[in-house]
Amino acid sequence: MTTPSAADAASMFELPPQTSSVRRFLRVFLARKIVIAGLSVLTLMVLMAIFAPLLAPHDPYGQDLSMSLKQPSAEYWLGTDMLGRDVLSRIIYGSRVSLIVGLVAVLIAGAIGMTIGLLSGFFGGWVDTVLMRVMDAMIAIPMIVLAMALGAILGGGIVNVIVALGIAIVPAYARLMRGQVLSVKQSDYVMAGVVTGVGNVRNMLVHVLPNCLSPLIVLLTMNLGMAILAEAGLSFLGLGIAPPGASWGSMVNDGYRYLLSNPVLSLAPGVAILIVVLAFNVVGDALRDALDPRLRGME
Amino acid sequence: MSHLLEVRNLKTYFNVDGTTVKAVDGVSYHIDAGEIVAFVGESGSGKSVTQYSGLQLIPSPPGKIVGGSVKFEGNDLLRFAPNGEEMRDVRGGKIGIVFQEPMTSLNPIMTVGKQIAESVMLHLKMGKAEARRRAIELIQLVGIPDAEHRVDYYPHQFSGGMRQRIMIAMALSCNPKLLIADEATTALDVTTQAQLLEMMRDVVKKTNTSLILVTHNLGIVARYAERIYVMYAGGIVESGTTKEIFGSPKHPYTIGLLKAVPRLDDPKDRKLVAIDGLPPNLAHKSEFCAFLPRCPFKTEACQSRPAPELRETGPGHFAACHEEVAASGGAERGLASVSISSVQEAQAPEREVPERSVAAETMLEVRHLKMYFPVTRGLLGRKVADIKAVDDVSFEIRKGETLGLVGESGCGKTTVARSVLRMYEPTDGQIVFRGHDITRMSMNRLRPLRREMPMIFQDPFSSLDPRQSVGNIVGEPLKVHGLVKNAKEYEERLTELFTLVGLNPGVRNRMPHEFSGGQRQRIGIARALASNPSFIVCDEAISALDVSIQAQIINLLEDLQRKLGLTYLFIAHDLSVVRHISDRVAVMYLGKIVEIADWKTLYESPKHPYTQMLLSAVPIPDPFVEERREHVVIQGEVPSLLNKPKGCSFSNRCPFATAACKESEPPLRSVAEGHGVACLRA
Numbered sequence: 001m002t003t004p005s006a007a008d009a010a011s012m013f014e015l016p017p018q019t020s021s022v023r024r025f026l027r028v029f030l031a032r033k034i035v036i037a038g039l040s041v042l043t044l045m046v047l048m049a050i051f052a053p054l055l056a057p058h059d060p061y062g063q064d065l066s067m068s069l070k071q072p073s074a075e076y077w078l079g080t081d082m083l084g085r086d087v088l089s090r091i092i093y094g095s096r097v098s099l100i101v102g103l104v105a106v107l108i109a110g111a112i113g114m115t116i117g118l119l120s121g122f123f124g125g126w127v128d129t130v131l132m133r134v135m136d137a138m139i140a141i142p143m144i145v146l147a148m149a150l151g152a153i154l155g156g157g158i159v160n161v162i163v164a165l166g167i168a169i170v171p172a173y174a175r176l177m178r179g180q181v182l183s184v185k186q187s188d189y190v191m192a193g194v195v196t197g198v199g200n201v202r203n204m205l206v207h208v209l210p211n212c213l214s215p216l217i218v219l220l221t222m223n224l225g226m227a228i229l230a231e232a233g234l235s236f237l238g239l240g241i242a243p244p245g246a247s248w249g250s251m252v253n254d255g256y257r258y259l260l261s262n263p264v265l266s267l268a269p270g271v272a273i274l275i276v277v278l279a280f281n282v283v284g285d286a287l288r289d290a291l292d293p294r295l296r297g298m299e
Numbered sequence: 300m301s302h303l304l305e306v307r308n309l310k311t312y313f314n315v316d317g318t319t320v321k322a323v324d325g326v327s328y329h330i331d332a333g334e335i336v337a338f339v340g341e342s343g344s345g346k347s348v349t350q351y352s353g354l355q356l357i358p359s360p361p362g363k364i365v366g367g368s369v370k371f372e373g374n375d376l377l378r379f380a381p382n383g384e385e386m387r388d389v390r391g392g393k394i395g396i397v398f399q400e401p402m403t404s405l406n407p408i409m410t411v412g413k414q415i416a417e418s419v420m421l422h423l424k425m426g427k428a429e430a431r432r433r434a435i436e437l438i439q440l441v442g443i444p445d446a447e448h449r450v451d452y453y454p455h456q457f458s459g460g461m462r463q464r465i466m467i468a469m470a471l472s473c474n475p476k477l478l479i480a481d482e483a484t485t486a487l488d489v490t491t492q493a494q495l496l497e498m499m500r501d502v503v504k505k506t507n508t509s510l511i512l513v514t515h516n517l518g519i520v521a522r523y524a525e526r527i528y529v530m531y532a533g534g535i536v537e538s539g540t541t542k543e544i545f546g547s548p549k550h551p552y553t554i555g556l557l558k559a560v561p562r563l564d565d566p567k568d569r570k571l572v573a574i575d576g577l578p579p580n581l582a583h584k585s586e587f588c589a590f591l592p593r594c595p596f597k598t599e600a601c602q603s604r605p606a607p608e609l610r611e612t613g614p615g616h617f618a619a620c621h622e623e624v625a626a627s628g629g630a631e632r633g634l635a636s637v638s639i640s641s642v643q644e645a646q647a648p649e650r651e652v653p654e655r656s657v658a659a660e661t662m663l664e665v666r667h668l669k670m671y672f673p674v675t676r677g678l679l680g681r682k683v684a685d686i687k688a689v690d691d692v693s694f695e696i697r698k699g700e701t702l703g704l705v706g707e708s709g710c711g712k713t714t715v716a717r718s719v720l721r722m723y724e725p726t727d728g729q730i731v732f733r734g735h736d737i738t739r740m741s742m743n744r745l746r747p748l749r750r751e752m753p754m755i756f757q758d759p760f761s762s763l764d765p766r767q768s769v770g771n772i773v774g775e776p777l778k779v780h781g782l783v784k785n786a787k788e789y790e791e792r793l794t795e796l797f798t799l800v801g802l803n804p805g806v807r808n809r810m811p812h813e814f815s816g817g818q819r820q821r822i823g824i825a826r827a828l829a830s831n832p833s834f835i836v837c838d839e840a841i842s843a844l845d846v847s848i849q850a851q852i853i854n855l856l857e858d859l860q861r862k863l864g865l866t867y868l869f870i871a872h873d874l875s876v877v878r879h880i881s882d883r884v885a886v887m888y889l890g891k892i893v894e895i896a897d898w899k900t901l902y903e904s905p906k907h908p909y910t911q912m913l914l915s916a917v918p919i920p921d922p923f924v925e926e927r928r929e930h931v932v933i934q935g936e937v938p939s940l941l942n943k944p945k946g947c948s949f950s951n952r953c954p955f956a957t958a959a960c961k962e963s964e965p966p967l968r969s970v971a972e973g974h975g976v977a978c979l980r981a
Contacts, residue, residue, distance in 0.1 A: 195754045
């Protein structure tokens with residue numbers, strides 16, 4: 001007996017038959033019913049944003065002061081706001097701004113932040129020092145002041161909001177990513193890569209990056225909600241969507257003054273935000289689990 | 300006479316993802332007052348869960364004690380509410396427990412005295428001042444000097460061994476009737492382990508306390524236990540007195556275990572007999588004998604009859620086996636190596652005495668290697684001192700040879716390995732690999748050389764990227780170094796590598812977490828072999844594995860060496876394993892090599908007092924040998940590298956130290972051909 005025979009090798013593997021990785025991914029991803037609900041909600045929201053003109057029962061911008069502050073009725077399902085605009089139509093149109101701001105700001109800023117964190121953590125030394133000091137400086141600038149400055153230079157608008165939010169978000173990703181990289185870099189499998197003769201770039205992208213992503217995915221989904229709300233704050237200051245335009249955040253903001261008499265004004269867009277954020281969280285969690293190979297084999 | 304603790308038909312199941320894992324399945328045992336009893340088994344055998352079940356410390360859910368009784372002093376502990384007053388009175392009061400991990404089981408923000416006093420005040424209703432006196436008394440009892448002061452220390456001010464002593468003091472604080480030590484010394488070095496076990500034995504004998512040692516280390520069992528329960532797959536497979544179990548084991552698993560462990564007194568050419576296969580998955584237990592798939596003695600009958608019950612095979616000796624497997628022999632001692640070998644000869648012939656030859660050519664030469672880590676303080680990172688992790692180490696390894704590097708934790712053996720592979724930048728010295736001086740070579744020039752010198756890591760769970768398939772992991776060196784021309788060649792090489800390490804090549808698309816520890820280590824070995832190297836660094840490559848698996852991997856490494864002409868730098872803390880596998884051995888202490896020689900000289904006539912004591916501290920899994928052995932317990936603990944004694948660094952623990960030893964540091968001198976010792980007396 002020198003090396004174990006083929007028979008031994010076979011007997012050591014009574015593992016269940018293997019399924020393809022796509023099927024494994026989908027099985028874990030869709031394992032819970034709530035994920036399917038979350039995905040459906042997100043799909044509906046996106047469709048709603050795209051087909052807003054077809055879906056909205058009324059003109060979201062048409063003012064009619066004689067109709068202001070109506071309670072929900074058969075004509076106006078969610079009532080009207082102080083300028084007599086149909087709340088439901090505004091929510092449908094508002095989904096456009098809110099989803100774009102949330103997704104674009106968070107995804108772009110997240111990608112930039114993660115790249116910075118990855119480089120900073122992996123290479124350390126002066127790269128780390130420089131990048132991290134820049135991040136510190138960015139954290140020191142208050143988002144509102146920055147947005148106001150940008151507004152003064154570029155004028156209001158959605159791009160403005162996205163840039164301001166992005167700058168506020170980037171450092172958080174950079175720091176979280178750096179922390180992840182620092183711990184993963186210490187692990188034996190990265191060491192093993194070095195000893196094998198794997199180059200820096202490959203080691204960073206193949207071994208370090210994929211093992212750092214779990215908490216970042218969670219942060220991404222959490223920030224989506226935050227970005228949608230922050231857009232409201234900026235719009236309130238006149239830095240976001242110009243007044244007739246609708247976004248969920250600005251609707252919450254506009255409506256809160258009538259909270260006691262017409263709670264629907266604030267609550268309805270608030271619920272819309274809640275549903276989207278919840279859906280993103282659920283899907284984000286499932287995505288994180290599905291990407292974790294340790295959970296894939298589970299029946 | 301009724302027993303102190305009597306457990307009947309205990310069953311503890313865990314519900315994992317909808318399947319029932321029968322972690323403990325019908326276990327019965329008893330402990331008498333003042334007895335030292337050991338529970339032996341590999342990880343997952345249920346030895347710890349058995350102990351925790353009795354104390355109702357099983358996390359529920361997922362765990363559930365589904366049946367049985369645990370009678371302690373006449374009361375059934377399982378009838379008490381898990382967190383009721385009676386149960387708490389037993390836990391920590393009448394039964395003390397010491398856990399494995401000394402670093403995390405003490406509260407870091409409370410002085411040790413307060414922690415001990417807390418339980419004394421609770422269980423013995425003592426006042427504050429009285430409790431403090433009791434704490435000091437206990438700290439003295441567990442052998443910590445200067446107890447009056449030490450009582451006010453915080454846990455971080457103690458070393459691991461000292462912390463474990465504190466844990467034992469806490470467990471003993473309320474005069475328990477029974478002390479359970481759950482792998483209590485596993486995380487410690489051999490010398491500390493020996494000190495602690497000696498101390499525990501003395502204390503329990505003095506106070507007539509019963510002691511349960513839960514361990515996987517057969518050496519400890521042979522040296523300290525009076526009676527043994529061997530566990531496998533959630534059940535007891537054999538029980539009896541220590542001499543009975545070691546002298547005439549009846550169950551094939553026990554026999555297998557004894558044959559799988561390398562011993563300090565082995566003949567050098569003994570081939571370890573690994574137990575083939577893996578322990579069963581407790582979620583899918585068959586109705587037959589749990590050991591059946593791995594049993595070398597199985598018969599037709601075993602495959603048709605339900606799992607065997609424990610039955611008495613001799614006075615006080617029970618085994619759960621259908622067959623009178625060992626009936627043919629085993630009366631005389633040393634059975635493990637004598638009578639069974641006749642049965643097993645077919646599968647495992649004695650290993651062919653080294654056919655491999657050690658060439659004169661030098662593979663690796665390390666000269667005056669120094670690796671210092673700076674200690675910095677303050678904002679500006681001012682350097683205040685150096686940690687001399689490796690301090691002037693020289694050795695060479697010839698082609699085809701295995702050099703073993705042993706020493707306790709913190710002695711610098713892993714740092715040597717990592718410096719040799721340039722995972723650290725050495726402070727000083729020279730590393731010459733196959734004629735290339737790689738000490739200051741740039742990373743780009745070093746990269747092609749890396750394929751000649753891979754490493755096998757200690758922890759098979761952390762050394763494989765969890766997000767890569769095992770095929771990608773093993774194939775990485777091939778891709779990185781461009782060793783294959785096309786996809787077909789790549790696939791063929793992977794198939795070859797998997798087969799070489801005894802894995803089915805069909806598993807290459809699996810993820811690492813789907814494999815057991817031993818299989819993962821095989822994957823790590825396959826990765827190391829991928830680039831067709833001549834030299835491999837094994838850093839504690841087998842220490843994280845269970846005994847039966849350990850033997851499989853050692854055999855694999857030896858076979859590969861013979862087949863491929865490999866050279867190993869084999870780093871380990873287990874002296875028996877190193878003896879088994881190495882041609883030459885170097886012993887390190889506080890960053891220096893204190894003795895280096897061929898294995899025979901080093902193990903049979905060691906010259907350095909540290910080597911001598913280290914060897915004496917290693918228990919041999921054979922109570923008959925242990926009885927005759929003289930135990931020189933090494934005093935004190937390994938000092939911090941920042942606080943080395945003057946002169947010879949061993950002088951503060953050495954029983955032979957003289958004034959001269961404390962003045963000058965003895966260099967490594969050659970006392971005979973190939974035998975270097977760093978001691979003035981040698």
